[in-house]
Amino acid sequence: MQLRLYDTLTRGKRPFVPLDPNHVRMYVCGPTVYDFAHIGNARPVIVFDVLFRLLRHVYGENHVKYVRNVTDVDDKINDRAARDYPGLPLNEAIRKVTEQTERQFHEDVDALGALRPTVEPRATEHIAEMRVLIEKLVADGFAYVAEDHVLFSPQAMNAANSGLPRYGALANRSLDEMIAGARVDVAPYKRDNTDFVLWKPAKPGEPSWPSPSGIAAPGRPGWHIECSAMAWKHLGEQFDIHGGGIDLVFPHHENELAQSCCAFHEARMANTWMHNGFLQVEGEKMSKSLGNFVTIRELLADWPGEVLRLNMLRTHYRSPIDWTLRGLEESARTLDDWYAVAADAVGDRPAEAIVEALSDDLNTAQAIAALHGLRNAAVSDEQARGTFAASLRFLGFLGQSAAEWKGRKQQASGIDPKWVEGLISDRAAARGRKDFKESDRIRDELAAKGVVLKDGKDADGKPVTTWELA
Numbered sequence: 001m002q003l004r005l006y007d008t009l010t011r012g013k014r015p016f017v018p019l020d021p022n023h024v025r026m027y028v029c030g031p032t033v034y035d036f037a038h039i040g041n042a043r044p045v046i047v048f049d050v051l052f053r054l055l056r057h058v059y060g061e062n063h064v065k066y067v068r069n070v071t072d073v074d075d076k077i078n079d080r081a082a083r084d085y086p087g088l089p090l091n092e093a094i095r096k097v098t099e100q101t102e103r104q105f106h107e108d109v110d111a112l113g114a115l116r117p118t119v120e121p122r123a124t125e126h127i128a129e130m131r132v133l134i135e136k137l138v139a140d141g142f143a144y145v146a147e148d149h150v151l152f153s154p155q156a157m158n159a160a161n162s163g164l165p166r167y168g169a170l171a172n173r174s175l176d177e178m179i180a181g182a183r184v185d186v187a188p189y190k191r192d193n194t195d196f197v198l199w200k201p202a203k204p205g206e207p208s209w210p211s212p213s214g215i216a217a218p219g220r221p222g223w224h225i226e227c228s229a230m231a232w233k234h235l236g237e238q239f240d241i242h243g244g245g246i247d248l249v250f251p252h253h254e255n256e257l258a259q260s261c262c263a264f265h266e267a268r269m270a271n272t273w274m275h276n277g278f279l280q281v282e283g284e285k286m287s288k289s290l291g292n293f294v295t296i297r298e299l300l301a302d303w304p305g306e307v308l309r310l311n312m313l314r315t316h317y318r319s320p321i322d323w324t325l326r327g328l329e330e331s332a333r334t335l336d337d338w339y340a341v342a343a344d345a346v347g348d349r350p351a352e353a354i355v356e357a358l359s360d361d362l363n364t365a366q367a368i369a370a371l372h373g374l375r376n377a378a379v380s381d382e383q384a385r386g387t388f389a390a391s392l393r394f395l396g397f398l399g400q401s402a403a404e405w406k407g408r409k410q411q412a413s414g415i416d417p418k419w420v421e422g423l424i425s426d427r428a429a430a431r432g433r434k435d436f437k438e439s440d441r442i443r444d445e446l447a448a449k450g451v452v453l454k455d456g457k458d459a460d461g462k463p464v465t466t467w468e469l470a
């Protein structure tokens with residue numbers, strides 16, 4: 001099965017051929033750690049987790065390296081640290097904010113069934129690599145020092161004309177248009193208004209590091225150079241896949257690509273650039289001011305993580321997704337059914353139809369359609385049940401046993417199983433003494449709380465009553 005992926009740079013679906021099939025390499029831009037991640041942030045986490053799982057399936061578990069960075073240097077982090085820990089020295093407060101946010105992020109994405117990436121590098125641990133890249137770029141004329149800043153010059157890149165890609169190619173923009181469209185009140189230290197920052201001075205009290213040569217005062221890196229440095233350190237000068245949300249195409253990824261290609265004199269940084277579409281909530285752009293801003297943590301209070309995961313994967317990753325309550329309810333019903341059919345079944349390989357659907361540019365909607373078919377076959381056939389279960393696990397579902405799944409739902413509904421069991425035995429006693437009025441009353445009392453009783457017989461033919469939530 002040939003894997004095909006859509007590449008943002010060449011704007012087409014192309015066969016995926018790794019540089020080294022024994023060492024498939026993927027980089028995805030990770031969170032800036034200053035607050036709880038929102039449900040939009042969960043989209044790249046889930047999408048690239050599915051791709052990671054697929055690559056591991058195709059090339060072998062130990063032949064895929066997935067790097068997702070942690071951006072732990074940013075103005076938003078500094079602001080949050082000063083606000084939340086006014087009594088602490090800023091550096092200590094920053095450490096508290098970033099460590100706590102990173103922990104929260106892990107708890108959230110673990111609950112979404114996402115595997116941990118192979119490496120999760122922190123920007124502040126790669127300042128030395130950033131300095132090396134910046135100094136190379138200055139030495140080769142792609143960047144320059146001005147007023148304690150280092151700036152990258154896209155115009156120098158496009159003038160070099162030496163097998164480098166064209167600046168603007170990823171975002172499909174022309175540099176001339178960017179120059180024409182740029183704001184006029186350009187920062188005084190920039191030669192051209194399209195130049196962007198590789199390194200800048202730190203304000204007093206802010207975290208700072210020794211600057212690249214030519215700058216005496218300590219400073220701090222720009223955002224884009226962080227990812228070029230971490231990708232280089234962990235994946236090499238060129239690698240296979242670079243991913244993130246569509247909002248990162250410009251300027252972040254355009255600038256990463258420019259930095260890395262110019263530093264290493266290469267035509268490419270990554271062979272495939274992948275971007276997930278945006279998520280909106282109930283038909284509107286998610287924003288704090290609209291009041292529809294929702295964190296992963298808030299959703300996890302109401303829904304199992306697998307419901308959020310399924311709800312995300314029902315839409316193809318490149319399409320925009322509208323996150324709705326109705327969609328969540330439908331995803332929850334589907335998972336209840338899948339758990340009832342497949343939980344606790346054993347199977348070792350996912351169905352070929354699932355692998356095939358994902359191999360077509362991660363067509364998860366088609367994979368889910370295939371799951372519905374597998375589910376129907378599984379009802380009456382033990383081997384098919386194993387394949388169905390293995391397919392679900394391959395996609396990151398069925399992380400719980402049937403009992404855990406049911407128990408969690410009961411917990412969420414506020415129903416105490418002991419209370420239900422107690423009423424069931426009261427009802428059995430009432431029926432024993434032929435007090436059907438009382439037994440009906442108990443049934444109604446339970447039904448009012450959403451508990452549905454099912455009367456049947458056990459293996460020995462004795463009457464038993466089981467229950468479930470409506």
Ligand code: AMP
Nearest residue numbers: 031032040041043044244245277278279
């Ligand atoms: P940020 O912390 O804003 O840099 O975002 C982290 C990741 O989440 C990036 O890959 C973004 O592209 C992605 N992202 C942010 N907001 C959304 C959204 N509403 N829908 C989909 N992806 C998003």
Ligand code: ZN
Nearest residue numbers: 029030227252
């Ligand atoms: Zn990045």
